[in-house]
Amino acid sequence: MINTVKPYVAGIDIGGQTTKLGIVDARGSVLSQTTIRTDTHTDVNLFLDDLCSAFEELATKTGGVEKIRGIGVGAPNGNYYTGTIENAVNLVWGGSRTIEFAKMMEERTGIPVALTNDANAAAVGEMTYGASKGMKNFIMITLGTGVGSGIVINGEVVYGHDGFAGELGHTTAVRYNGRQCNCGRTGCLETYASAIGVARTAREWLEGTDEPSLLRDLTTPITSKDVFEAADNGDKLALRIFEFTGKKLGESFADFVAFSAPEAIILFGGLARAGDMLLKPIEESMNANLLHLWRGKIKIVFSQLKESDAAILGASALGWGI
Amino acid sequence: MINTVKPYVAGIDIGGQTTKLGIVDARGSVLSQTTIRTDTHTDVNLFLDDLCSAFEELATKTGGVEKIRGIGVGAPNGNYYTGTIENAVNLVWGGSRTIEFAKMMEERTGIPVALTNDANAAAVGEMTYGASKGMKNFIMITLGTGVGSGIVINGEVVYGHDGFAGELGHTTAVRYNGRQCNCGRTGCLETYASAIGVARTAREWLEGTDEPSLLRDLTTPITSKDVFEAADNGDKLALRIFEFTGKKLGESFADFVAFSAPEAIILFGGLARAGDMLLKPIEESMNANLLHLWRGKIKIVFSQLKESDAAILGASALGWGI
Numbered sequence: 001m002i003n004t005v006k007p008y009v010a011g012i013d014i015g016g017q018t019t020k021l022g023i024v025d026a027r028g029s030v031l032s033q034t035t036i037r038t039d040t041h042t043d044v045n046l047f048l049d050d051l052c053s054a055f056e057e058l059a060t061k062t063g064g065v066e067k068i069r070g071i072g073v074g075a076p077n078g079n080y081y082t083g084t085i086e087n088a089v090n091l092v093w094g095g096s097r098t099i100e101f102a103k104m105m106e107e108r109t110g111i112p113v114a115l116t117n118d119a120n121a122a123a124v125g126e127m128t129y130g131a132s133k134g135m136k137n138f139i140m141i142t143l144g145t146g147v148g149s150g151i152v153i154n155g156e157v158v159y160g161h162d163g164f165a166g167e168l169g170h171t172t173a174v175r176y177n178g179r180q181c182n183c184g185r186t187g188c189l190e191t192y193a194s195a196i197g198v199a200r201t202a203r204e205w206l207e208g209t210d211e212p213s214l215l216r217d218l219t220t221p222i223t224s225k226d227v228f229e230a231a232d233n234g235d236k237l238a239l240r241i242f243e244f245t246g247k248k249l250g251e252s253f254a255d256f257v258a259f260s261a262p263e264a265i266i267l268f269g270g271l272a273r274a275g276d277m278l279l280k281p282i283e284e285s286m287n288a289n290l291l292h293l294w295r296g297k298i299k300i301v302f303s304q305l306k307e308s309d310a311a312i313l314g315a316s317a318l319g320w321g322i
Numbered sequence: 323m324i325n326t327v328k329p330y331v332a333g334i335d336i337g338g339q340t341t342k343l344g345i346v347d348a349r350g351s352v353l354s355q356t357t358i359r360t361d362t363h364t365d366v367n368l369f370l371d372d373l374c375s376a377f378e379e380l381a382t383k384t385g386g387v388e389k390i391r392g393i394g395v396g397a398p399n400g401n402y403y404t405g406t407i408e409n410a411v412n413l414v415w416g417g418s419r420t421i422e423f424a425k426m427m428e429e430r431t432g433i434p435v436a437l438t439n440d441a442n443a444a445a446v447g448e449m450t451y452g453a454s455k456g457m458k459n460f461i462m463i464t465l466g467t468g469v470g471s472g473i474v475i476n477g478e479v480v481y482g483h484d485g486f487a488g489e490l491g492h493t494t495a496v497r498y499n500g501r502q503c504n505c506g507r508t509g510c511l512e513t514y515a516s517a518i519g520v521a522r523t524a525r526e527w528l529e530g531t532d533e534p535s536l537l538r539d540l541t542t543p544i545t546s547k548d549v550f551e552a553a554d555n556g557d558k559l560a561l562r563i564f565e566f567t568g569k570k571l572g573e574s575f576a577d578f579v580a581f582s583a584p585e586a587i588i589l590f591g592g593l594a595r596a597g598d599m600l601l602k603p604i605e606e607s608m609n610a611n612l613l614h615l616w617r618g619k620i621k622i623v624f625s626q627l628k629e630s631d632a633a634i635l636g637a638s639a640l641g642w643g644i
Contacts, residue, residue: 087615136483137482137483151581151582153475153480153482154476154478154480156476158475158476158581158582158583159583160459160475160582160583160584161458161459161583161584161585162583162615162616162619163583164583164615164616165581165582165583166580166581166583167580167613168580168581170580170613171577171580171581172573172576172577172611174497175496175497175573183613183614184614185611185613251494251497254494255493255494255577256581258488258489258490258492258493259473259480259487259488259490259493259578259581259582260473260480260482260487260581261480261481261482261483261484261485261486261487261488262482262483263483289494289507291489291492291505291507292505292506293409293484293486294484294486297484
């Protein structure tokens with residue numbers, strides 16, 4: 001993999017507010033990184049001006065642009081096949097249209113650009129540098145504000161017919177009377193198992209009972225971090241919220257296993273910090289719901305990428321494959 | 323694909339009672355076929371003696387064994403990676419053990435043998451000769467006694483880490499208070515959407531109401547064929563049973579699409595004969611449950627393989643890839 005003339009790749013992670021970028025070597029070390037604002041321009045051309053300047057500045061620190069083999073971009077609604085960002089309503093310059101992002105960036109930099117969504121980028125990152133190194137079949141689940149997924153089969157990310165495969169956060173966790181989801185449907189896994197879902201469970205349970213809980217003392221709206229801290233301090237209600245969240249994840253994971261029989265499911269993102277509080281109920285309910293042939297055989301593991309570097313590493317890993 | 327020295331493949335479909343075998347050319351024509359009993363020997367070696375004699379007799383009719391390029395076998399619990407049949411309790415010589423079927427048959431015939439389960443074989447058959455010719459991403463759903471599935475991604479059947487991927491009949495259609503399944507779990511799609519599931523719905527609904535129905539006149543236990551015939555004669559209860567069955571399938575299909583974003587879902591097997599009575603509610607409920615980006619875009623099509631040849635064709639198609 002090491003190319004002495006072009007030994008590095010660049011990784012760019014586009015979020016709604018900020019965009020992270022970095023230069024990465026073949027061992028997965030982030031050599032330099034920086035952050036720019038995503039939301040200061042409504043015109044994507046002006047955003048790309050900022051991004052390309054920041055990229056060139058970074059590249060200069062590591063020997064120049066000519067040492068960069070490829071650029072990988074993780075972006076909301078990113079389509080790997082077409083290199084486009086489509087209907088990304090969370091990006092101020094996105095909106096309900098299709099932006100030929102990879103092509104535009106290639107024209108500006110002269111370097112090949114590959115683009116996908118952030119969960120797929122995370123899966124490639126984990127396979128290249130992290131917990132699933134050497135695994136040919138695994139599923140990456142990102143537990144952040146929402147629930148994302150990147151599915152790897154036979155060593156390749158599944159993009160499907162149109163480039164948008166792997167929306168496991170929008171599979172059905174509760175069929176009837178499920179929670180309303182931002183996507184317009186109800187009962188999606190994301191409404192239960194994301195950071196927002198955990199906070200929602202907390203609010204519902206606090207309103208529905210008189211059970212004492214540290215969470216009742218908060219003066220600001222409950223976040224999943226509050227629930228984590230309360231659980232970490234032994235709060236029973238908060239602990240049960242993680243049990244419930246893990247149960248929902250485990251039930252869904254059993255169905256995912258029936259689809260692709262992965263070696264492992266890898267957990268990534270803020271909620272994964274809950275560790276055993278989440279892992280144990282996931283394993284219990286997944287195994288209770290699995291077909292016999294898979295019981296006790298599917299590993300649930302946490303991402304091994306350093307959280308501050310993970311987004312850049314994930315995106316950058318795409319750069320090796322161009 | 324046409325090899326003038328070895329222009330044919332053989333397809334073998336192993337069922338609980340009978341085993342079908344045939345010789346197939348590259349156009350998908352079944353040149354000769356026959357059937358032997360599966361259940362007359364408890365020793366797999368004696369079954370293989372019968373099978374190999376029948377195979378040699380067939381091959382003689384089409385120019386001899388030396389014209390056969392490969393043998394494809396579809397078998398319950400068949401594992402493509404290892405060529406084994408594992409824990410196939412529905413085969414009298416199967417039981418709770420692992421049989422090195424492909425290896426044993428190779429040793430006897432001197433011809434390469436590939437083996438998988440019947441639903442995966444059906445997917446390969448459809449891709450080679452049928453409705454999904456040229457498709458790289460589709461899901462085959464077999465609606466027989468049970469519900470089986472073969473998933474194709476990037477032009478390849480998904481076998482997963484252990485060779486047993488694609489058990490979509492055992493994903494959860496109803497999470498709580500679902501029907502008891504033979505697999506030991508509850509709520510599996512198979513308990514609602516198989517031939518047995520349809521008969522079960524009929525029995526439950528007849529017991530639960532006084533609604534008049536042609537199905538009340540039967541003197542033998544209700545089968546899915548009875549429900550089909552009643553519906554075909556305009557029986558309202560029977561028609562609603564197919565609506566219910568289609569709705570359950572459509573709900574599950576929406577989750578399958580979120581996984582692999584296929585171009586099409588292909589329906590195969592006895593229940594598929596219900597045609598529009600099943601197709602319309604499937605399309606309606608699938609689209610109502612899909613993420614917006616896929617609504618109206620996923621084709622639901624019926625298998626294009628002749629039913630009497632389909633099992634042999636599906637298995638035989640594996641023979642080209644060896």
